[in-house]
Amino acid sequence: MNAMTRRIVIGTAAVSMALTMAACGKAGGSSSGKDNKSIGILLPDNVTNRYNQFDKPLMEKKIKELCSDCSISYDDAGGDPNKQAQQVNTMVTKGVKVLILDPQDYVAIKSSVENAVKKGVKVVAYDRFAEGPVSAYVSYDNEKIGELQGQALLDAMGPAATPSSKIVMIDGDPSDPNAAQFKAGAHKALDGKVNIAYEQTGLWKDTEANKKMSAAITSLGAKSIAGVYSANDTMAGGIATALKGAGINPPLTGQDAELTGLQRILTGTQTSTIYKPYAPEANATAEIAVDLIEGKDFKSITDTTATSGSGQSVPAHLIGATSVTKANINSTVIKDGLYKVSDLCSAEFVAACKAAGISVS
Structure with missing residues (x-):
């Protein structure tokens, strides 16, 4: 075989090998898909x-x-x-x-x-x-959660929950379908039992909820507000700040059992949250x-x-979900290990934890 013939054979073999590898690659790609x-x-x-x-x-x-x-x-x-x-x-x-x-x-x-x-x-x-x-x-079951929130607010208001009692509702973001279900469930529990005097969206943001709560206080007068429905704990944080600034502390709901929300419940600036496992x-x-x-x-x-x-x-x-108040924090979120006791009951909250029956080492 002369040199020219060898080059042609080798070149042909290389092309053949390349085509074979490409075919294998395609087959492999299909298989990996x-x-x-x-x-x-x-x-x-x-x-x-x-x-x-x-x-x-x-x-x-x-x-x-x-x-x-x-x-x-x-x-x-x-x-x-x-x-x-x-x-x-x-x-x-x-x-x-x-x-x-x-x-x-x-x-x-x-x-x-x-x-x-x-x-x-x-x-x-x-x-x-x-x-x-x-x-x-x-x-x-999001509508049921809204009902639990509404009922928790009524329970916290006690005898003050009358058809003439003014409450504020700060709902979730309307772009979230759950927000509409929470709202519907809350209205099912609250309508006819209290006067929903101000209702706005807080967009799931503490800053926005703070603004809306401040506007409600200005519109209704601080002393006339008997309770506040907040669709979640993040917004409840902003609302609690506005309430404190106005010198009032009406019952306040929440949701998600956030650590800070539970700590507000322990210290009395929020009355309830919803624990969703x-x-x-x-x-x-x-x-x-x-x-x-x-x-x-x-x-x-x-x-x-x-x-x-x-x-x-x-x-x-x-x-399903559970309404959480100071009375059952220990038997719900603590029992289930949602948070470490050491995280919930940091130095600032030790006394409040003990008062709620939480064993603090």
Whole structure:
């Protein structure tokens, strides 16, 4: 074989090898697509303490327990629905197969959900019911939570809860479907029993709630306010500051059993919160996500159905909640280990913890 012939043979072999490798690469790419076990988690903000403190780590832990070779991508919207829409697109581009989505704006996110599903992504609505073709929805019985809040306010007001008693309602963000359900449940408990003299949204922000509470005080007069409904603990913090500035301390509700909210309950500047156990919600969602990744039936987890704002009926799992006051902090959040006693009962709150029957070492 002369030199020219050898070069032609070698060149032909190289081309053949390259084509074979390319074909293998394509086959491998197709196989890896089928074996893709990538799960995305998108949460709405980083202001509400529960998301980074509980929801994110609990879901990640459970996913890894159930699927050690699953990969997880995470982001939060920082309270910006446009940012979250971009994050959904980014997750789709990255190739996630299942997306756990807690929408910042449940209506605005619909087109992003539709686009993700068209690209083959399964979407699980977490905590808030995103509109669009979601596969499942996991949350709490949110209207019942609103009823618990309203009843807790009436209980704290006692004999002062009369049809002429003026209360202030600071509701959650209307872009959150849960806020409307909390509001509806609270009205069910409160309407006709007290006079809702001022009602506004606090957008889940302590600063905004503080402004609205200050406006209510100016409008109604501090001494005429007999109680305050706050849809969550973050806003209750801003409201409590406004009430203190006005020299009044009427009963005040909350939600989420935030550490600072519980400490306000212990010291008497907030009367109640709602304890929603985060582990059952996060774990059920993680189980559904892994079942979807593995092509399994998740219907044993979703024990009911729920209807979205756009009329879509979706398999759902709804979890119960508990109203918490100073009387049962010890038997609820402390018993369940939501916080360490040392964190709740730091030096400033030791006496208040002991008074509530909490054993402080």
